[in-house]
Amino acid sequence: MTDVxxxxxxxxxxxxxxxxxVAxxxxxHLENVAFDTLEDLAAKIEVSTxxxxxxARTLExxxxxxxxxxxxxxxxxxxSLPHRVTDMVNMPSDTLLKSIFENELNNIxxxxxxxxxxxxxxxxxxxxDANNVYVIGMRSSFSLAYYMTSRLGQIKKNIRLVQSSGMMFPEEVSGAKKGDVCIVFLFPRYSKTSSTLISWLKEKGxxxxxxxxxxxxIVKGYGDIIIPCAVSDVTFKNSFSAPIxxxxxxxxxxxxxNYEEAMEVLGETETLLSHGYYLGLI
Structure with missing residues (x-):
């Protein structure tokens, strides 16, 4: 048996x-392809049989x-996912450490x-040049969205993380318009919510x-600019070292x-922090 x-x-x-x-x-959609006829699959992908x-012949x-x-x-x-986790847990620590680091370096x-x-x-x-920058990432990709927002928000104004708290998606992006930019982190399995938001934002310019x-x-058509990232992992979840x-x-x-704007934002932040933001010695 071959691993397709x-x-x-x-x-x-x-x-x-x-x-x-096709690939x-x-x-x-591996589970669907397993039962699709050749004609059905061609129609779904919008290619010829x-x-x-x-x-298939290219794969020998x-x-x-x-x-x-x-x-x-x-x-x-x-x-199953539990089985994969069990295999990882039983892997010797020295092998696991080396495998993870080698995988991260390879991805980068x-x-x-x-x-x-x-x-x-x-x-x-x-x-x-953007008036507003929206940042979107669902499920595990939210960690990347948060990281991007926290770093970019330290040097530029009007950086808006779509947090999805209380299912507030439409309201969080309702003011978006031409002149704005949206940064999206979208990795398999692709979030339908993200794709819906992207489509709506593109209609707004x-x-x-x-x-x-x-x-x-499958998702390339959603982006005006595509930033490809290797995210394979030796464990059971995507690796995010390369996107970071x-x-x-x-x-x-x-x-x-934007050096001048960055210095202005950083200066305002430092002024706020100087008013006792941190505990301890001044």
Missing amino acids: IELINQKFDSFTHSQKK SYIID TTIIRF YKGYSEMQKDIQNTIKNKD NKTLSAQSEEDLRKTIDLIS VKIILFTSFNNA CLINYIVTSVLQN
């Missing part, structure tokens, strides 16, 4: 645009049926190699900066662009 997902990840960079679209759909057959299958059989076996034998290096200098420059200019995974064909490195770079670059 592992095969796809190994060959992903060599795929054509259409093949990447991304399969990764994100020939494209899917060629994709004889055709779609053989690939689908392996997908069915993958689902049947896929470890892959992410660095995948960046477009032009897109990063556009990102920095958009954020620097808000520019979308989308941090997402390498296999992003990019956040640090972007925030520092925005500071360089």
Whole structure:
């Protein structure tokens, strides 16, 4: 039995645009693909049946049926989340430490190699010039959204974290308009709430900066600028070391662009902190 997902990840960079679209759909909808006919799958991905057959042959299958059989076996034998956690817990500590660090470094290096200098420059200019910056991240990606907001909010005014407290999503972005920017962290499994908010913001003329995974064909249309990140992990959740490195770079670059505003915001913050914000000696 072949691990279809592992095969796809190994060959992903060599795929054509259409093949990447097929690969991304399969990764994100594995359970559905296991039972779809060739015609149904082609209609859902909006490619030809020939494209899917060629994709299967690129993975060294004889055709779609053989690939689908392996997908069915993958689902049947896929470890449950508790099982994966148990395997991780039983891993020797020295092996676990080395594996995690090697994986993080690999993610960072892959992410660095995948960046477009032009897109990063556009990102920095958009954020620097924006009237308001909205930051969105659901579930585990909220940690990245919070980190971006806390760092960017120290050097620029009008940084707005969409916190979703009490299901306040519409009200939190209702004032967004042309001239604003939204930074979105969207990784598999993709949040439907995030995609709904992004679509609405785009209709309002808000520019979308989308941090997402390498296999992003399904969500690529949501972003005006795509920032690809490697987020694979040796445990059971996405790794966010690479996105954090990019956040640090972007925030520092925005500071360089908007030095006077950054100094003003930092100065106001220090004035507030000097009024006894911290306990202890003055």
